[in-house]
Amino acid sequence: MYTQCPDCRTVFSLDASVLAHARGAVICGNCETLFDALDTLAEQLPPEPFRLLPGHTRSEEAPKLEVAIYRPREDVPVAVAEAPAAPAFTPGFVQDRRAARKLPRRWPWVVTCLSLALLLAAQVAWAKRDVLISDPTIGAWLRQACISLGCRLPLVRDVHRLHLVARDVQAHPSVPGALMISATVRNDAPFTQPYPVVSLTLSDADGHRLAMRRLHPSEYLDDAAVLRAGLAPGASAALLIEVADPGNRAVAFEFGFE
Structure with missing residues (x-):
């Protein structure tokens, strides 16, 4: 099969695999133009000299193929023809255990992230302890919490x-x-x-x-x-x-x- 670049008029030879690869879209090897090879697709070249390959008009309706030359036979598998396989029975608790094993175990990551977040918050609170204890609202909460827990806040200088x-x-x-x-x-x-x-x-x-x-x-x-x-x-x-x-x-x- 042959097709022609619409810009530089270069004719190229191609086969069905090239057309199927990009549904007819090809790039001219001479001028790098992207064009549809189906527009000028021809099985044979016209007698020389010629300038343009005949173009094809696109139809709104897909053509129906009538002449069939081969139809593959649908073979039935031997195992199915001789004896259909019996449906497998799996106890419910086995299915539940398998489903549980397939579920991703995310709780270790969640616990680790929460622990790291609490550790970071504790470090920030310790670094800013003077400001927090001096604050009228937060300091009162901290002192009340320490009274309940039996702890003692560090002394803050002002x-x-x-x-x-x-x-x-x-x-x-x-x-x-x-x-x-x-x-x-x-x-x-x-x-x-x-x-x-x-x-x-x-x-x-x-x-x-x-x-x-x-x-x-x-x-x-x-x-x-x-x-x-x-x-x-x-x-x-x-x-x-x-x-x-x-x-x-x-x-x-x-x-x-x-």
């Missing part, structure tokens, strides 16, 4: 909610050349705070700094149990600090919390 409600400075009653400074600090946060680092600054009348000292909680509190418990919400603590007397030049002192 020095902006520590307020100095009283302070006094006087000569040390038993140590010459020393001062005794007392102060009362109150925790206005809704959660327990660790005792802060106290910074004490002594200044002269012109505001010039004469001395400064930073005291850690263990330096002004001797009770280890009180230090571990922290400063409860709304509670106040009295601080006693002993410092060397810088002389008559020190007329002002200032407290700070870190």
Whole structure:
């Protein structure tokens, strides 16, 4: 069989397998044009010289084939002809077990994913524990949950909610050349705070700094149990600090919390 490219007019030889491969769509090997080989399909070439192969018009109705040259025989299988196979009987519980084995076991993956998600949430919560405990709503839930479970939340520091409600400075009653400074600090946060680092600054009348000292909680509190418990919400603590007397030049002192 033969067909012709509609662009470059090149005639090609082809067989039924090529036509069936893409239902007549072929590519010209000369000009790379995609065309339908069925439009100019011919069993024989016309006498030379010729320019175009005759074209075919498409019919709306499919032609009916009348001349049959071969029909394969439908052979009956020997096993079916001699003795039909008896229907197999499988007990119901065996079928249920087979069906159960075919079902994919997804629960291990579900449990693993949930465990990883809970672990990730716990890590994020621990990294953001100060923010969560300081939050008025979430912190209240956490404290209530800890009370029910018998656990204890870590102490969170927020020095902006520590307020100095009283302070006094006087000569040390038993140590010459020393001062005794007392102060009362109150925790206005809704959660327990660790005792802060106290910074004490002594200044002269012109505001010039004469001395400064930073005291850690263990330096002004001797009770280890009180230090571990922290400063409860709304509670106040009295601080006693002993410092060397810088002389008559020190007329002002200032407290700070870190």
